[in-house]
Amino acid sequence: MQVEDQIQISDLINGWMYRDLGAWDKLRGLFHADGTIEVTWFEGAFGDFVDASARMGRSALRTKHLIGSPVISAHGNRAIVETNAVIVADNIELGLGCAAHNRFIDRAEKRNGTWKLLRRESVYDMGSFTFPSGVVEVARDAVARHPREYAALAYLLEQSGFPVRRVFATRGSGLERMMKAEARDWLLG
Template identity: 30%
Template sequence: MVSDAARDIRELIENWVLWRDSGDWDRFATVWHDDGRMEATWFRGSATEFIAANRRGWERGVTILHSLGGSSIDVEGSRAISQTKMQIHQRAVVHDVGCDVVCTGRFYDFFECREGRWGLVWRQPIYEKDRIDAVDPGATLELDQELLGRFPEGYRHLAYLQTLLGHEVAPTMPGLRGPEVDQLYARGRAWLAGNDGHPSELPEGS
């Protein structure tokens, strides 16, 4: 049986995608707690800053969409960790060729119930694999292999596109395996155990 907490959290996860991708910024803000924080390839900062950055991109015509799969949600009292299968879809021009990048991974989320309301405290995606394709299948796309090789396998094509768009892309985001994702799991365990502090600042060896 699914608990009330798990249902509320899954609803927040789905609302995050629907409201962000449709530009419903006022309702998107309600998904987060006041100290909410977002980490992504192209962004690291507060939820408020993240919403503002997405709004600016939306107004410039940036196309980033998300799709969701299943969720696994662990609840301990007023805290929860959820993992949700997802894909990131970004369209942009790469070397004069219209391209789609699809990145597959998981949203790894830290939730807390405060004054009877569940909210998102920290979202850290896990990037598992990605690819880039020309929108026109007859187009020829040649990538700079040196630039592509700067980034981990899990999101190197997404990072390539975002770097060309002018973003400073983080080179050490969590992937399917490795110390970064192990450290994230450790922070998740510490969060559920009730350790003090914002989850993004918990000791990586917790």
């Protein structure tokens, strides 16, 4: 892989800040037109995700993503990119927030000389609640419906009107192993 390719892929990963800034057109430009995403509150076409993110941006829920340095594995015009991230969220009406540590598993593809993301998935490593205005009661039974690794994030999302509809990959889980195996097959495919 050429240095220019590594830089272009790293720029895609760092471009996630466009979501936090509400720069929707720039965010849309990170993915190929047929790109997809699967995260706690959204699964589907990336263009639809951008529209849904804009709706979230108008809600009481605020988010910030702290993105680490990507680890890139490339083969030809395809790459798998794994990146540590921290999702910081705060619902200003509820006085409740969370910090969730995750890893994005991205498939990137070079088409017509340009790298863009094709698929984004997330593995959740750990998370906890934050209380910016003092301790707030949480419904323990609602929290317990989700794996501990992202239970605080899922609870905050659901209380903010963004339901989590299924179980997602957590560190060391069978879902993580399957996700990575499928990504490797795609990379070498």
